[in-house]
Amino acid sequence: MSSAEPEPRAPARHRLGLGAAVVLVLVALAVTVGIGIFRGQSAPTQAVTIDQTPAATSGAGAEIYVHVSGAVREPGLYVLPDRSRVVDAVAAAGGFAKSAARDGVNLARELSDGEQLVVPKKGEEATVAPGGGVTAGGKLNLNTADQSALEELPGIGPALGQRIIAWRDENGRFTSVDDLLAVSGIGEKVLAGLRDLVTV
Structure with a gap:
């Protein structure tokens, strides 16, 4: 009468190899996640600089109203960006008329809201303080x-x-x-x- 022989147990080396493989996969996964987090924290960021010019302090999109009259092609009331200059107002009014005394205005001067800019004609005296x-x-x-x-x-x-x-x-x-x-x-x-x- 023969008794059933016990099944042979897996070699210890085989069991160790399977456990090591699982540990290796987990370590690799942890390293991958760690690298991803590190890269996310150290990724370069783009610096944005806000130009704090006097125009910016007036409020974005600030505008002024200027009445351009005299020797320009299209006299009238014009809405210009804040900190505009006389040259901008003259350009908005279509430029100088043929009769304009171009030296009668300072093209580089900054304009004020509500100002009237009078471009004199040749032979006229400019109203300038x-x-x-x-x-x-x-x-x-x-x-x-x-x-x-x-x-x-x-x-x-x-x-x-x-x-x-x-x-x-x-x-x-x-x-x-x-x-x-x-x-x-x-x-x-x-x-x-x-x-x-x-x-x-």
Whole structure:
């Protein structure tokens, strides 16, 4: 009478090889995942620089209204980007007319919102204030006048002229003649004497 012989057990070396293979696959998978995470963290990023020009501080897409008249081909009211210059306004109005006194305007001057730009004809005298403060109706533009032009105003000496320019540099354009009250040394009495002589 013969008893059933037990099945032979798998060689120890075979069992070890199978376990090592499983461990090797798991290690390879862990390494692959780790490399992916590391690459994701160290991937180069593109730096974006925002141009903080004065135009940007005025607000994206800021615009100004300029009335262009005189010796241009198409006089009228034009909407221009903020910080535009006289050359931009003349171009928007179709360019100089044949009768224009081209030297009568400073093409490089920066424009102000609500300004009237008058291009004189040949033989006419341009309405220009000292220091490039071109005016509408003969008034000095507080946003473009230099210190020497400001000192021509009644009650404004060198010290107040400097303060006006300093205020403008620090706070941006004057939006109203009444903004002069924010300048140290200018009160209601001085403002009353300037109100009919200046514009923004």
